[in-house]
Amino acid sequence: MNTSHALNLMKPDPSKSAPLIQLKNIHLTYQSNNKKVEALRGISQDIYEGDFICVLGPSGCGKTSLLKILAGYQSATQGEIIIEGHKHVKPNAEVGVVFQHPNLFPWLTIQKNVEFSLKMARVPKMVRRKTAADFLEMVELSKFANMLPHELSGGMKQRAAIARALANDPKIILMDEPFGALDALTRESMQEHLRKIWQKTNKSIFFITHDVEEALLLSTRILVLNANPGRIEENIANPFSQSLLTKEIRDIRLSNDFVEMKEFLVSKIKGGPAEW
Amino acid sequence: MKADVQKTPKLVSSDPTPNERSANLKIVFQQIFTTERLISLGSVAALFILWTVVSKLQVVDDMFLPSPAAVWAAFLDILQNGYKGTSLFMHIAESMIRLFSAFFLAVVTAIPLGLISGYSPKIRAAIDPFIEFYRPLPPLAYYTLLVIWLGIENESKIVLLYLAAFAPLYISAVSGVKQIPADRIHGALSLGASKPALFTQVIFPSCLPELFTGLRTAIGFTYTTLVAAEMVAAASGIGWMVLDASKFLRSDIIFIGIIIMGLLAMLLDGAIRYLEYRLVPWKGKN
Ligand SMILES: Nc1ncnc2c1ncn2[C@@H]1O[C@H](COP(=O)(O)OP(=O)(O)O)[C@@H](O)[C@H]1O
Ligand SMILES: [Mg+2]
Numbered sequence: 001m002n003t004s005h006a007l008n009l010m011k012p013d014p015s016k017s018a019p020l021i022q023l024k025n026i027h028l029t030y031q032s033n034n035k036k037v038e039a040l041r042g043i044s045q046d047i048y049e050g051d052f053i054c055v056l057g058p059s060g061c062g063k064t065s066l067l068k069i070l071a072g073y074q075s076a077t078q079g080e081i082i083i084e085g086h087k088h089v090k091p092n093a094e095v096g097v098v099f100q101h102p103n104l105f106p107w108l109t110i111q112k113n114v115e116f117s118l119k120m121a122r123v124p125k126m127v128r129r130k131t132a133a134d135f136l137e138m139v140e141l142s143k144f145a146n147m148l149p150h151e152l153s154g155g156m157k158q159r160a161a162i163a164r165a166l167a168n169d170p171k172i173i174l175m176d177e178p179f180g181a182l183d184a185l186t187r188e189s190m191q192e193h194l195r196k197i198w199q200k201t202n203k204s205i206f207f208i209t210h211d212v213e214e215a216l217l218l219s220t221r222i223l224v225l226n227a228n229p230g231r232i233e234e235n236i237a238n239p240f241s242q243s244l245l246t247k248e249i250r251d252i253r254l255s256n257d258f259v260e261m262k263e264f265l266v267s268k269i270k271g272g273p274a275e276w
Numbered sequence: 277m278k279a280d281v282q283k284t285p286k287l288v289s290s291d292p293t294p295n296e297r298s299a300n301l302k303i304v305f306q307q308i309f310t311t312e313r314l315i316s317l318g319s320v321a322a323l324f325i326l327w328t329v330v331s332k333l334q335v336v337d338d339m340f341l342p343s344p345a346a347v348w349a350a351f352l353d354i355l356q357n358g359y360k361g362t363s364l365f366m367h368i369a370e371s372m373i374r375l376f377s378a379f380f381l382a383v384v385t386a387i388p389l390g391l392i393s394g395y396s397p398k399i400r401a402a403i404d405p406f407i408e409f410y411r412p413l414p415p416l417a418y419y420t421l422l423v424i425w426l427g428i429e430n431e432s433k434i435v436l437l438y439l440a441a442f443a444p445l446y447i448s449a450v451s452g453v454k455q456i457p458a459d460r461i462h463g464a465l466s467l468g469a470s471k472p473a474l475f476t477q478v479i480f481p482s483c484l485p486e487l488f489t490g491l492r493t494a495i496g497f498t499y500t501t502l503v504a505a506e507m508v509a510a511a512s513g514i515g516w517m518v519l520d521a522s523k524f525l526r527s528d529i530i531f532i533g534i535i536i537m538g539l540l541a542m543l544l545d546g547a548i549r550y551l552e553y554r555l556v557p558w559k560g561k562n
């Protein structure tokens with residue numbers, strides 16, 4: 001593989017200073033009925049403000065486990081998560097999460113779902129309403145504000161979940177294969193939505209996927225994880241992150257560079273496409 | 277042609293034409309009287325006719341099977357003159373006061389306790405043995421004890437009904453909490469929910485579908501227990517009325533008493549189902 005190309009991409013971006021979030025040498029071993037499963041080994045990564053990190057890997061390689069540790073749902077066997085200098089051990093409003101399934105509160109309207117975190121933070125009602133309305137507009141759901149989640153389609157629900165995470169204004173948003181359950185067309189439009197939202201808000205995003213193309217079309221940086229135990233195989237700045245902002249997605253996708261990069265990533269994922 | 281001219285303003289105007297009005301009425305009618313409902317009405321009517329015919333033919337003695345007319349007369353009689361010095365309304369009210377005070381106490385204690393138990397295995401471990409022990413007991417078995425302790429008045433009955441309602445409510449709350457997906461709790465915490473907020477704004481509403489199932493079970497069981505308790509020891513109430521009538525072989529009163537009991541039970545269940553429909557519109561849709 002064109003190693004010089006790849007090596008070049010691995011250089012850290014010098015324009016950034018202190019990392020927002022640090023994953024420091026994360027190890028995780030699950031213990032279930034006397035059987036030990038080493039899920040993660042030695043994961044380290046600095047995340048800067050505005051980074052869009054895609055974690056790419058086959059199913060079972062530990063992506064969800066890593067997200068759970070980052071969110072504070074699960075503690076690492078070894079290593080730690082540092083957010084702006086302090087340890088992150090419990091879930092809180094600093095780290096937002098969008099799950100694979102929209103996970104909205106079924107008894108709250110879309111508007112109330114988006115307002116939830118603001119209510120928890122005791123934001124006055126009027127401000128709450130305005131903020132939620134703004135984010136609903138961003139994800140193009142204003143018309144559906146007063147509906148209950150079960151009245152919306154899967155893609156719309158997932159957009160509402162993204163709006164809900166954004167309204168909370170966390171330092172980073174973690175997403176676990178958020179578009180995995182959607183059909184191909186909806187998935188593409190969701191990627192487009194998310195790209196725009198990210199540009200507009202400049203939020204740091206930690207995005208899990210097993211779709212190579214999705215990773216290339218969204219991220220600024222791609223971490224390839226491989227299984228048994230889950231470890232970082234490849235850590236690459238996405239060469240297309242700049243052109244994504246300016247060029248037509250279709251053109252990028254059809255370019256030789258893109259196809260080549262895709263092949264390179266696929267070859268790095270152990271087992272290849274058949275397994276995932 | 278004329279119909280064509282009328283069509284345009286029809287879309288705008290809010291006043292329905294006579295034709296539309298009858299069409300609307302027809303739709304409403306069809307919604308109320310579905311085929312299934314008509315079948316239900318039919319089978320009730322058939323039983324009623326059978327009852328009338330059998331009593332007209334004098335196949336069985338009036339004392340065993342009073343005629344519909346006699347039952348209706350008995351109803352009018354107790355409606356006007358009451359039964360044994362107490363009006364029919366008061367008999368029903370007495371029963372309902374017992375039922376609702378017990379039920380209310382059970383709702384406000386069993387549900388919070390069940391929610392906490394569902395959340396904390398340690399608290400559950402402390403409470404579960406008692407629930408598991410007394411739940412399968414027939415309430416009348418410990419009613420005797422309650423009567424000795426609290427007397428024959430309302431206190432013993434309310435405690436009895438409270439215990440009858442408590443177990444199903446508590447169990448439904450526990451199972452409701454256990455069924456909440458971990459991601460929902462995680463998601464709420466990541467949105468900044470504190471422990472108390474988690475209980476009141478996430479765990480409680482998550483359990484509502486389960487709680488309504490529990491409410492229906494509980495009200496059914498409490499109602500059965502109420503009638504039984506009134507038959508064992510009471511001087512008023514709809515259950516007592518039926519038992520008392522049996523001592524005087526007044527089968528017409530027994531009949532009307534049972535019919536009233538049945539209708540009341542259906543009304544109670546219907547009320548809970550209506551509440552559920554209003555409060556848990558997402559049930560079964562997630
Ligand atoms: N709660 C658990 N207990 C035991 N093993 C687990 C648990 N969760 C995940 N694992 C194991 O850890 C590995 C990584 O799982 P996961 O993080 O879900 O992978 P991915 O999200 O990449 O598909 C798998 O082998 C899985 O079987
Ligand atoms: Mg996963």
